[in-house]
Amino acid sequence: MSSEPLSIVARNLATIQGRIREAAQRVDRDPSAVQLIAVTKYAELSWVEELVQAGVSTLGESRPQQLVERTGLLSPSVEWHLIGHLQRNKVRLILPYVSLIHSIDSLKLLQRVNDIAGELELRPRLLLEVNVSKEPAKDGFSTASLQDAWHQIVKLNSVEVVGLMTMAPNFDVAEDARPTFAALRQLRNELASQASSLELPELSMGMSGDYEIAVEEGATLVRIGSALFEGCSATVRR
Numbered sequence: 001m002s003s004e005p006l007s008i009v010a011r012n013l014a015t016i017q018g019r020i021r022e023a024a025q026r027v028d029r030d031p032s033a034v035q036l037i038a039v040t041k042y043a044e045l046s047w048v049e050e051l052v053q054a055g056v057s058t059l060g061e062s063r064p065q066q067l068v069e070r071t072g073l074l075s076p077s078v079e080w081h082l083i084g085h086l087q088r089n090k091v092r093l094i095l096p097y098v099s100l101i102h103s104i105d106s107l108k109l110l111q112r113v114n115d116i117a118g119e120l121e122l123r124p125r126l127l128l129e130v131n132v133s134k135e136p137a138k139d140g141f142s143t144a145s146l147q148d149a150w151h152q153i154v155k156l157n158s159v160e161v162v163g164l165m166t167m168a169p170n171f172d173v174a175e176d177a178r179p180t181f182a183a184l185r186q187l188r189n190e191l192a193s194q195a196s197s198l199e200l201p202e203l204s205m206g207m208s209g210d211y212e213i214a215v216e217e218g219a220t221l222v223r224i225g226s227a228l229f230e231g232c233s234a235t236v237r238r
């Protein structure tokens with residue numbers, strides 16, 4: 001087995017970290033306020049191992065089963081985030097393994113997580129996924145439904161809601177994602193400013209195609225998959 005693909009991963013990582021730093025500096029943000037979540041859903045285990053060796057400490061998976069499997073295969077120091085849709089019957093499975101769930105996409109799911117977390121005596125950190133761009137096929141709270149449910153959400157006491165997450169539509173031009181990210185930040189500011197509200201410090205937005213724009217608009221967590229593993233598949237796969 002060649003070590004070639006591994007150095008590709010480390011190089012991609014350095015490039016992305018540099019771009020995150022530059023994007024933050026363009027808008028006078030502290031680059032250390034932006035955390036890279038390496039999305040490993042399509043990555044071979046060996047590439048993920050190299051990423052961890054290169055210093056990535058937080059990995060994101062979109063499928064609960066794969067996340068749980070991989071927690072046993074990688075260093076126990078890795079933190080795991082769930083970024084994909086969570087079915088209600090998988091809540092009990094996933095809670096013990098995750099340090100953050102980005103994809104709480106309905107009040108029903110949130111209440112379910114609160115119930116199970118209470119039973120398990122856990123207090124999971126959560127982000128609420130908002131379908132800011134109003135695409136019909138996309139999961140998530142609408143802006144209006146989140147505002148309506150807010151008084152119920154702030155009362156849930158077995159979960160810690162720490163922010164919001166969104167996905168921008170798939171644009172050809174990254175700049176087109178900017179209004180979506182700005183709208184998520186604005187919604188966060190509105191919700192957080194209400195009386196007896198939650199602070200909501202985290203904004204999870206930005207993927208391989210648009211993370212620099214997201215950082216300029218205030219992202220604290222960027223979820224990056226394909227850009228990290230660019231150039232890997234041709235070398236490793238048959």
Ligand SMILES: *Cc1c(COP(=O)(O)O)cnc(C)c1O
Pocket residue numbers: 039041062083084167207208209223224225226227
């Ligand atoms: C796959 C995925 C990502 C990463 O996407 P890339 O374009 O590969 O960087 C980010 N967020 C979510 C929710 C995803 O499912």
